[in-house]
Amino acid sequence: MMRNRSEAVEVSSKTSDPIDADALIRTSQMVAGNFDLMDSGLADRVTRFVAWLNEQPSLRAEQKTAVEQQLRKLLATRLRLSADRRRIPAIADEKVERPIFVIGFARTGTTLIHSLLAEDPAARAPLWWHTHAPSPPPGEVAVTAQRIEQTAKDLDEMLALAPGLLTLHPYWDQRGHCPIECEEIFTLDFQNAYPTLLYKLPALAMILDASNIADAYRFHREFLQHLQWNQSPGHWVVKGIYHQFALDALFEAYPDALCIWPHRDPVQVHPSTLAITSVLYGGITDWQMDFKALGPAFMQSIAASVSEAMESPLIDDPRIFHVDFHALTRDPVDVIRRAYGHWGMDYSGAFESRMQAWLADPANASNRYGRYDYALEPFGLTREAIENAFEGYCRRFRLGKFA
Template identity: 35%
Template sequence: MADLDAQQLLREAQHRTGLSDWADEGFPERFALSVAHINGIAMDAAGRAAATENALWLLTDRLKFFEDRKRLPLAEEVIDRPMFVSGEPRSGTTLMHALLAVDPGARALRFWEVMHPAPPPGTLEGTDPRIATADAEWREINAKMPRWLHCHPYNDMLGDGLPEDERSWAFDFRVMTPTAWWRVPMQNLSFGLPSDPPAQYRIHKAMLQALQYRRPLRHWVLKGFHTTRLDAFFDAYPDASLVWLHRDPVMVAASSTMMMADIMDGVVGKIDLVKEARAHVERVRWSIGNTMAHPLANDPRIQHVRYRDFVTDPIGVIRAYYAFADRSLSPEAEAAMRRYLAENKGDRHGKFHYSTQVLVDAGYDIAALNREFAPFRERFGVEIEQR
């Protein structure tokens, strides 16, 4: 099968929808970079066919999403004092987000919404058919990547699961995540595509506005890797609060490496663990360097929390975050959170095994890494984990 043709795909998406506005002059060029990345991967005809349909899915979603924004007063929706969870990967952020999301007074992004974001759910009556569609897609994902459930059991929520905020940028082709590209035999691409944080947050906010439109008003609880984009984040959400979980950077790198190995095993097969470990150590170095240098890391809208403290007393930490965000944790919300903890054990789909040995095998001296991250540990009170 021939390489994907970016211009032909753009024209086909316009033909399928009868729409033509990409809402960004630079979008066609950026999409072409993503297509070039796909064309650089050795895939068979079935893989290229899957990539073609995947690209068309995202392109048509984009056209319909921005058309909704032109025909409906979505921009008038006020996103009031949203609560965000952030931190390094594998730092308890998903569990904290899951607990915040069971508050009856809260609203969280759901996979069925971000995977198929048009039209706004509030414009439909009855059961939204996208829920069943996304449930089926998640059953396909879980069948293809069964080991992912070991490190991320939340995938059993299917279409009602909780995406990271970055997933809202899939149709902007700034990230190529497993939950958008699982049918295509390639590794995800989180770095290397053009980044424009202000533009990305405009899309994120537009999605929240669309999902809030004509639905009961609740406060938003969200999760994403916002700590490396704090300027644009607070420009977009000046009244937001953010709880920032901090964990041992060495363990973050080890756990992230093995998580990606579990995800990719079902997509491309075994991956080079040495290469993967080195990539994660470098990413952690970059992120921790940003944390230590960025002046907004001290912003009063941010509450810093140790991973150990959250794991020890999740409800206590959440209660403190609500107070920090000037909100009240209702008895109903606390009861729902305690029920979630009792009914959703982290190892319900099997144990996730990881240790620093994967970094040792990649040539790292763990003691040297611990010395390297000592200033970070001292600043945030993060202890060395042993595993």
């Protein structure tokens, strides 16, 4: 599993008391209007989450207030989801069939693949507003433009906090309708800390606890049930940069899941990943980060996780379709076409036409907010260090000098 990378962030000296988990729970219950839906598992996760946060470099008083507000909103949302599920028992009967998971490391084309797969008329994908305002279920009451706009304001605030993000990830310009990563779903259940829901929290993301991984994926499935209840049929297309480290749990929760996994030379992936990580967390922490320390710590964390993942026999499972990044950039539609053939899924002409139209639309151009020149030196890394750390992975998938 991916290691906790929070130690790479340095924030100013202590000026506030630790966050009180019990007070956070009580006030969140008041916000949600639910006082009897805090099950012991959720309460334990909130308590552990707050304990982890209190172990990070201490917050300034104004930071603590902002972080508590986001945590309170998050927990109130989670409580409302429980209330919805109790009020509408049919949600639990929803069948999530043959979901497609886009897995793999950040900056390997996962968002491109996700966006194209979502063009299938038979598909549906989780969007920003889904995780920021999921209650009441969209199948219960009409979702208004105002409801979606309220969530878009959160995204506007995050982008204002970290200028430059749109150059690195232009898809956020879709605001409330932008595609999201599955890590957000886990954050809703206090299983991790993902910045798009907790962008005021000045610490690198807390990674899923391996001992609780089955519960995390169980909630993931419940969340998709919540969104699809009483809606038009369609298979889910989701993506996340963690799933390849938890294939056992993924396939336990979704035995009929299908995965598409793009692979790119880590020497190219790391400067790109570190750039977006640094711009985002630089803004969140008021640029109180040691970037030279961030690079090696990040590389070692990913390398250790990749080493574990390479030992899983599920890597060769036929439910997983592996993709070379260069093949993806040359002809992304052909990659999707071949993936559908591999999975035995219906591939329609309408789907292909929609993908071609999406790719031709200037509004979807990857450089619509400019280009970013990536470098390793600012992060204390060298090509040789990365090649050595990921030699086994590169040999396995014929990347870099092994291509």
